[in-house]
Amino acid sequence: MTVTCAYAPSLAWPLIHHPEAAGEARRITKDVLARWQVADEPADSVLLAVSELVTNAVEHAEPPLNLRLSHDLYTHRVHIEVSDGGPAATDGDWAAGCTPDEHGRGLEIIDFLTTAHGDRLERGHAIHWADVHTTA
Incomplete structure (x- = not known):
């Protein structure tokens, strides 16, 4: 019996x-999506979701910061995970210097771009994830 994996390597x-x-x-993700032959339009959604998740981690969380990507070949979804060291005591320089109407739209963008997203806590870090459908 042959078992095939539905995922490209994580x-x-x-x-x-x-x-x-x-x-x-974004540079890393763009290269990976090209290797996985993800079409331009869904690739743009993945890139923007990655950018939003990483930016949120830099502005609102402690290090370390890690990016993980995987591609489910059967459901045509890219799974994004950004892990960080958990909430920071204070916001980063950019968020701290903004008025309330200048930030806070990241989750709305993630809602629009992704088929599912969420968070989970593991020992010593938080993981923020999102799935983006990759068929046009």
Whole structure:
């Protein structure tokens, strides 16, 4: 009996916990999506979701910061996980310097782009995840 895996390999990267992490995560994700042959429109949704999740971690959480991606070939979904060290005592420089109407739309963006998303706590860190359907 042959068993085939429905997932492309799960890939993970540590990111430096600083404002440039979102750009680094987008570069990594763009390369991976090209290897997985994800079409442009869903790839854009994945890239924006990754950017939002990483930015939120940099602005609102403690290090360490990690990105994990996997692709379910049968359901045509990319699964994104961003893990961090849990909530920070204070917001990052960007969020702390903004008025309330200048930030806070990240979750609305994630709601719009993804088929599902959520959070889970594990010992010593939080994981924020999202699934993006990859068929046009």
